[in-house]
Every structure is written in C-alpha cells, then in structure tokens.
Amino acid sequence: MGKIAVTGVTGNLGRVVVEDLLSRVEPGDVVAVARTPEKAAHLAARGAEVRFGDYDEPASLDGALAGVEVLLLVSGPDLTPGVRVAQHLAVVERAARAGVRRLVYTSGIGAEEGQGFAADHTATEKAVVETGLAHTFLRNALYSEAFLGAALAEARGSGTVTSSTAGGPLNTARLRDLALAASAALTGTGHENATYELRGPLWTYPELAGVLSRALGEPVAYREVSDAEAGWLGSLAPAVRAGAFARTGPDLARLLGRPPASLEDTVTALLA
Known part of the structure; x- marks a missing residue:
C-alpha cells in the first residue's frame, strides 16, 4: 500500500485515526496533514510524516497530497454557510490533481437528503463523485x-x-469508534465507491x-x-x-469488527 494521508490531524477524530494507522501500516506511509504542523509533533515522533496543509490555502494542498494514494478528508468544523463546502471542494480538486487513488470522506447521517446541517455533506459527496475519484463515504452519527x-x-x-x-x-456513536472505523476503511479492501451509515x-x-x-x-x-x-x-x-x-444499522460494527x-x-x- 502507498501513502495514506489524513487531514485535520490535530483535531479529536483525525488524531485518533492517525494513531491507529500507525499500528496498522508502516509509519513512513502515514502522512499527517495539519494546519499547524508543530501541534502534530507527537505524531512525527512516532514516525508519521507531518505536512502543512490548510483548507483555506488551496496551494498548500499540492505539497500536502503529493504521492498520496488514499486520503481521509476530515470534514471541517466551520459551519458558517458556504465556508465548509468551499474548503472541502478545494481539497477534492487538489486530490484529483495530485492523483490520489481513493478519497475517504467523513460525511454525516442524513447526507442523502441534503437538509439542514447535512447539506454541506451532500454537496461534498456530489463533488467527489463528479471528479470520478474512487471514494468511500463515512456517514458518521453525531458524537x-x-x-x-x-x-x-x-x-x-x-x-x-x-x-x-x-x-x-x-x-x-463514540468518537473513538468512528475514528477506528475510518482507519479500517483507509487500510481495508473492498471499500471502493461504498457508502457506510455509521450509526x-x-x-x-x-x-x-x-x-x-x-x-x-x-x-x-x-x-x-x-x-x-x-x-x-x-x-x-x-x-x-x-x-x-x-x-440504527450494521455498518459501524462491520468496519470495527x-x-x-x-x-x-x-x-x-x-x-x-
């Protein structure tokens, strides 16, 4: 397996994903993308490659995603109307440009309907599909x-x-369970173009x-x-x-085992 990148690694979810990945694959194959790399020093100390990447600075994503085979796009925390979708679309566009083979996205339950707070997830999923990238959508329950x-x-x-x-x-769902499910989806097989309702x-x-x-x-x-x-x-x-x-549903248990x-x-x- 090639390099696996995770965005938002200084947040609660991204941090746990990277920590679990380091126990699943060679540490040198793990790319931790952070807006403030010094806050990810503990991941670098364990062997992950920490790279600068900022959703609001699309040019930074070219270097962050260079040579990456599988990417986990952790949804942004800014719920200001229009902001999060623009951030996500920047990552999706740069991932396609960088030759990322598969994009995994932390979406949310209800994304198929596109209502309320789920609308950002609906728009992001649509953008990913339109790029033609292989993808895995993790429709996470609330924490x-x-x-x-x-x-x-x-x-x-x-x-x-x-x-x-x-x-x-x-x-x-417990945040740790959702993070471990994401790690499993990043490293496992058979997840191409799959959508999981993680309830x-x-x-x-x-x-x-x-x-x-x-x-x-x-x-x-x-x-x-x-x-x-x-x-x-x-x-x-x-x-x-x-x-x-x-x-509820079985998808979270299936990914967790x-x-x-x-x-x-x-x-x-x-x-x-």
Missing part, C-alpha cells in the same frame, strides 16, 4: 460524547438529567439517567423540559421526537 458529557455534568450538578426528547431514541446503538435520555445513577453510585432522575429549556439539545429535539434518529460502544461503555470512558 455520543457531546450528549453524554453534558448530561454527566448536569447529573453531577443537580442530580437530574433533562431533555425535551419525550423519551425518543437517539443513535449516536451507533439506540438509547434514550430516561435510560441515560439510569446508567448515570449506576455509574455515579447515586440517584439521577430524569425530567422532561421544553425545547427552550433544553438549551442546544432543544434544536435537535423536534427531530428526535419525530423519529429522525431512531434508526465488533459491536460499537454501548451507552454504558461511553459513560465509563467519560468517567475515566
């Missing part, structure tokens, strides 16, 4: 840690967990209250509140209540 970390802090502070989800189920196991907020009670060794009650009272979760709650997050982390597993990891 469990965002939900469970907030609930854990609330439980510790007040002894309660609140949401406006009306007990509706969510599928989320975790279903859980509800009332169930989470029970898990936190056992993990903390003290009662944690669940309380339903209004969308306005639910803070950032309130913006997602109508979709949860409508069943938009009520579907094991079941994805359960609600209990992720809470335990957060506590650790």
